[in-house]
Amino acid sequence: xxxxxxxxxxxxxxxxxxHATFTGNRAILQEEALLFELGRADATGVDFDEPEPFIARLxxxxxxxxxxxxxxxxxxxxxxxxxxxxxNFSIDTGPVPLGSCTMKHxxxxxxxxxxxxxxxxxxxxxxxxxxxxxxxxxxxxxAWLMEITGMPAISLSPRAGAHGELCGxxxxxxxxxxxxxxxxxxxxxxxxxxxxxxxxxxxxxxxxVRAVPVRADGTVDPAEVAKLVGPDIAALMITNxxxxxxxxxxxxxxxxxxxxxxxxxxCDGANLNAIMGRARPGDLGIDAMQINLHKTFxxxxxGGGPGSGPVVLSAxxxxxAPLPLLRTGADGVELVEVxxxxxxxxxxxxxxxxxxxxxxxxxxxxxxxxxxxxxxxxASDDAVLAAxxxxxxxxxxxxxxxxxxxxxxxxxxxxxxxKDSGVTxxxxxxxxxxxxxxxxxxxxxxxxxxxxLIEPTESESKASLDLFVATLRDLALAxxxxxxxxxxxxxYYAPRRRLxxxxxxxxxxxxxxPPAPIAEAAE
Amino acid sequence: MRYLPLSExxxxxxxxxxxxxxxxxxFADIPQAMRAHGLPKLPRHKGEMEVERLLSRLAxxxxxxxxxPFFVGAGAYKHYVPATVDHLIQRSxxxxxxxxxxxxxxxxxxxxxxxxxxxxCLLTGMDVANASVYDGSTACGEAVxxxxxxxxxxxxxxxxxLHPHYAEVVRTLSALGGDTVETLAPDVRAxxxxxxxxxxxxxCVVVQTPDVFGNLRDLQAIADKAHAHGALLIAVFTEAMSxxxxxxxxxxxxxxxxxxxxxxxxxxxxxxxxxGLFATRAKFVRQMPGRLCGETVDAEGKRxxxxxxxxxxxxxxxEKATSNMCTxxxxxALAFSIHLALLGEVGLRRVxxxxxxxxxxxxxxxxAVPDVExxxxxxxxxxxxxxxxxxxxxxxxxxxxxxLGGVPVSRLLPGAGLDDHLLVASTEVNTDDDRAAxxxxxxxxx
Numbered sequence: 001x002x003x004x005x006x007x008x009x010x011x012x013x014x015x016x017x018x019h020a021t022f023t024g025n026r027a028i029l030q031e032e033a034l035l036f037e038l039g040r041a042d043a044t045g046v047d048f049d050e051p052e053p054f055i056a057r058l059x060x061x062x063x064x065x066x067x068x069x070x071x072x073x074x075x076x077x078x079x080x081x082x083x084x085x086x087x088n089f090s091i092d093t094g095p096v097p098l099g100s101c102t103m104k105h106x107x108x109x110x111x112x113x114x115x116x117x118x119x120x121x122x123x124x125x126x127x128x129x130x131x132x133x134x135x136x137x138x139x140x141x142x143a144w145l146m147e148i149t150g151m152p153a154i155s156l157s158p159r160a161g162a163h164g165e166l167c168g169x170x171x172x173x174x175x176x177x178x179x180x181x182x183x184x185x186x187x188x189x190x191x192x193x194x195x196x197x198x199x200x201x202x203x204x205x206x207x208x209v210r211a212v213p214v215r216a217d218g219t220v221d222p223a224e225v226a227k228l229v230g231p232d233i234a235a236l237m238i239t240n241x242x243x244x245x246x247x248x249x250x251x252x253x254x255x256x257x258x259x260x261x262x263x264x265x266x267c268d269g270a271n272l273n274a275i276m277g278r279a280r281p282g283d284l285g286i287d288a289m290q291i292n293l294h295k296t297f298x299x300x301x302x303g304g305g306p307g308s309g310p311v312v313l314s315a316x317x318x319x320x321a322p323l324p325l326l327r328t329g330a331d332g333v334e335l336v337e338v339x340x341x342x343x344x345x346x347x348x349x350x351x352x353x354x355x356x357x358x359x360x361x362x363x364x365x366x367x368x369x370x371x372x373x374x375x376x377x378x379a380s381d382d383a384v385l386a387a388x389x390x391x392x393x394x395x396x397x398x399x400x401x402x403x404x405x406x407x408x409x410x411x412x413x414x415x416x417x418x419k420d421s422g423v424t425x426x427x428x429x430x431x432x433x434x435x436x437x438x439x440x441x442x443x444x445x446x447x448x449x450x451x452x453l454i455e456p457t458e459s460e461s462k463a464s465l466d467l468f469v470a471t472l473r474d475l476a477l478a479x480x481x482x483x484x485x486x487x488x489x490x491x492y493y494a495p496r497r498r499l500x501x502x503x504x505x506x507x508x509x510x511x512x513x514p515p516a517p518i519a520e521a522a523e
Numbered sequence: 524m525r526y527l528p529l530s531e532x533x534x535x536x537x538x539x540x541x542x543x544x545x546x547x548x549x550f551a552d553i554p555q556a557m558r559a560h561g562l563p564k565l566p567r568h569k570g571e572m573e574v575e576r577l578l579s580r581l582a583x584x585x586x587x588x589x590x591x592p593f594f595v596g597a598g599a600y601k602h603y604v605p606a607t608v609d610h611l612i613q614r615s616x617x618x619x620x621x622x623x624x625x626x627x628x629x630x631x632x633x634x635x636x637x638x639x640x641x642x643x644c645l646l647t648g649m650d651v652a653n654a655s656v657y658d659g660s661t662a663c664g665e666a667v668x669x670x671x672x673x674x675x676x677x678x679x680x681x682x683x684x685l686h687p688h689y690a691e692v693v694r695t696l697s698a699l700g701g702d703t704v705e706t707l708a709p710d711v712r713a714x715x716x717x718x719x720x721x722x723x724x725x726x727c728v729v730v731q732t733p734d735v736f737g738n739l740r741d742l743q744a745i746a747d748k749a750h751a752h753g754a755l756l757i758a759v760f761t762e763a764m765s766x767x768x769x770x771x772x773x774x775x776x777x778x779x780x781x782x783x784x785x786x787x788x789x790x791x792x793x794x795x796x797x798x799g800l801f802a803t804r805a806k807f808v809r810q811m812p813g814r815l816c817g818e819t820v821d822a823e824g825k826r827x828x829x830x831x832x833x834x835x836x837x838x839x840x841x842e843k844a845t846s847n848m849c850t851x852x853x854x855x856a857l858a859f860s861i862h863l864a865l866l867g868e869v870g871l872r873r874v875x876x877x878x879x880x881x882x883x884x885x886x887x888x889x890x891a892v893p894d895v896e897x898x899x900x901x902x903x904x905x906x907x908x909x910x911x912x913x914x915x916x917x918x919x920x921x922x923x924x925x926x927l928g929g930v931p932v933s934r935l936l937p938g939a940g941l942d943d944h945l946l947v948a949s950t951e952v953n954t955d956d957d958r959a960a961x962x963x964x965x966x967x968x969x
Contacts, residue, residue, distance in 0.1 A: 379527060
């Protein structure tokens with residue numbers, strides 16, 4: 001058949017497998033060389049004139065010899081990074097149902113606001129009198145976070161969630177020291193289901209960890225905690241809602257036991273997105289909790305950062321927040337940068353230079369103002385509804401380690417249902433990639449075998465959730481039907497097949513090095 | 524609510540499918556006594572236009588660096604960032620992707636990380652670099668902890684030229700871990716005797732170059748003595764642009780090099796987010812904290828990249844991990860990498876020379892002002908000025924004239940007897956007119 005221009009329009013037949021391309025490219029999915037293979041020592045994408053001759057003041061320390069950096073012209077740079085970007089899955093591509101990671105939509109208004117020169121182009125050490133709006137923004141963000149969590153104090157400075165954990169545990173350690181118990185009260189209780197950052201944080205503040213077993217329903221048993229507390233216990237680090245997607249319903253009783261024993265409660269706030277407007281950590285007996293702005297408050301994950309982890313603090317530990325402090329004085333918001341100006345507060349030191357992740361504060365506050373109190377509460381409701389909707393959609397095919405009960409913002413499956421199928425959790429996840437989904441969190445939490453932790457967030461439409469459930473059902477049925485090759489070889493359609501991680505670890509190649517000269521290579 | 528796709532009809536259908544009558548019932552696990560009932564004290568949701576108006580009003584109360592003459596540094600620097608950089612990091616697939624734990628669909632992230640690690644190695648003169656940490660100060664703190672693991676000693680010696688915030692981060696982390704820190708007195712003229720502080724109990728010596736007062740430091744003798752005593756030299760920088768013109772720490776014997784990468788690719792952002800650079804010798808790689816990307820092949824033998832050596836990290840090793848960090852500075856590292864690729868060797872060297880030339884011009888002009896003394900013999904783009912008046916007062920008076928003239932040392936080191944010292948930086952963004960305005964205004968306020 002011909003169209004009106006006389007071109008044939010009937011497609012030919014043939015299979016992609018027998019027609020590998022000469023370039024390795026697959027139409028708009030391009031192979032891309034390394035910057036070091038593309039760039040040239042004399043190329044640049046930036047135009048500056050050489051300075052007029054002058055007498056350098058470098059002493060004997062002028063850099064000589066080649067650095068070895070490649071340069072690209074602007075068109076080459078744009079193409080390089082656009083091609084790289086196209087090899088990433090992102091929320092804007094499709095659902096990223098990573099449990100505990102809260103991959104919600106990142107509004108672009110946040111980005112625009114963060115780039116206002118009054119926020120992006122101000123220096124942390126320019127006179128405080130020239131940045132009242134920046135301090136007011138921080139104070140406003142602090143007020144929102146304290147209201148949402150019901151906590152009386154906050155430190156904004158931690159630069160990520162784990163940094164916030166460190167901040168909270170340091171405040172707790174300082175409170176213990178202030179009571180004269182630093183030498184005796186050293187052990188931190190951590191449930192088996194905790195994030196790896198919790199025990200790692202305890203180690204950083206010099207505190208050994210003792211595990212709290214999780215009971216059969218996936219939550220922490222107050223009776224177990226009661227058995228473990230004593231004069232040697234500094235704190236319990238608990239995650240609520242926990243990493244099994246369940247609300248720790250005995251949290252108040254646990255907090256009472258811990259407090260009566262003279263210890264403190266650190267709450268990992270990674271899952272705050274489930275409970276805004278439904279429960280306030282301040283009402284649950286929490287002493288310190290980090291808030292991952294890149295989870296609950298929509299600042300972008302950016303392929304692994306930057307994060308931001310403000311920490312809310314109870315009255316029992318608030319005096320020990322690190323520098324800098326924000327204080328409301330006669331002239332508005334004041335910035336306290338040195339301990340001598342801290343009045344009655346007793347900061348435990350400083351966790352990083354300057355005042356925290358301002359760029360993330362702007363994005364998070366933009367998000368909060370957009371949602372309002374009503375929208376934030378609705379977001380939590382929708383997130384929990386979506387997780388439960390997925391749970392009921394899959395409960396008959398996949399196994400729920402703690403039974404088919406209500407969950408919070410994420411739903412946890414184990415791999416019992418894959419028994420004897422020849423398919424592992426990893427294989428199942430990789431097959432999801434072929435179907436156009438980012439896999440869920442795998443093999444975490446550690447308390448269940450082959451964990452698959454799914455968190456859809458409130459950002460998915462019903463149609464998207466329906467399609468997701470339908471796809472996972474198709475995959476689950478295929479796995480059960482013995483179609484194991486679909487899984488064990490997956491992904492087939494991603495820019496790369498499964499990568500050899502063992503080789504990467506055994507023979508680490510952690511940087512590009514120039515290829516050996518040809519003469520040498522020939523020897 | 525524009526960010527929430529579910530309609531009331533959807534919610535009704537989904538609640539029915541879940542088998543509950545109301546949203547309240549979904550939260551049955553939260554005991555009644557602990558239930559909150561919405562967030563009534565917070566304002567209601569707002570449209571984009573209204574939110575933009577509110578935030579723009581706050582932003583307008585701040586004086587941006589670009590609004591007039593600007594000479595503020597001390598660990599964060601105003602440079603010109605090409606438009607391409609900010610455009611590319613806002614590509615959806617960079618902005619909204621997760622940490623590349625699923626390498627088959629994250630090769631873009633992983634490849635730029637591999638390129639970034641290589642760029643950092645080349646800049647610092649080191650063997651291996653990680654995929655970035657939070658910022659320069661936390662990199663410095665982590666470097667000290669790493670040196671303790673390598674040497675199995677627990678005492679750090681900090682130069683008096685180390686940025687006071689960095690020193691405070693080290694002291695804070697050390698106090699938490701029960702380690703010892705000896706901080707030398709503030710060292711304005713780079714005359715301290717670090718060699719005398721090194722003995723067999725010392726794990727590491729931490730020296731910044733250019734130091735916080737702007738002086739360039741030759742590290743080789745310190746490295747030699749540290750190594751003779753089984754200690755490590757940690758070299759710190761807060762101005763990454765200097766590495767285009769000043770001898771790399773790796774060429775002066777450093778064992779760990781850490782610093783702030785903000786000045787390449789990243790805005791001032793009132794202090795964050797920034798990007799911590801972290802590099803070391805190959806033999807120490809397994810004690811290095813942070814994320815690492817490595818090259819490998821896929822099932823078809825094609826080159827690909829993965830996160831590797833993760834047995835150092837918290838999600839595998841828990842309390843035995845090298846650090847609790849589970850975040851790098853992703854987008855900021857990407858911005859750094861793109862800006863540096865655009866600069867290339869010739870561009871970086873040239874812009875570094877322009878920075879140095881700008882600072883030399885300014886130092887010469889300020890040095891000619893009566894009663895003003897330039898204290899540095901060497902510097903890159905920042906130096907220390909001794910004034911006849913308290914520097915904080917002078918900076919305030921300059922600000923009233925629309926000029927941001929620098930950082931009073933008293934803001935970083937109150938009570939150190941350096942109240943008349945001012946740190947002044949000049950970069951490629953400053954024009955001759957900017958410098959003339961500063962000199963003229965200074966003459967008026969002194």
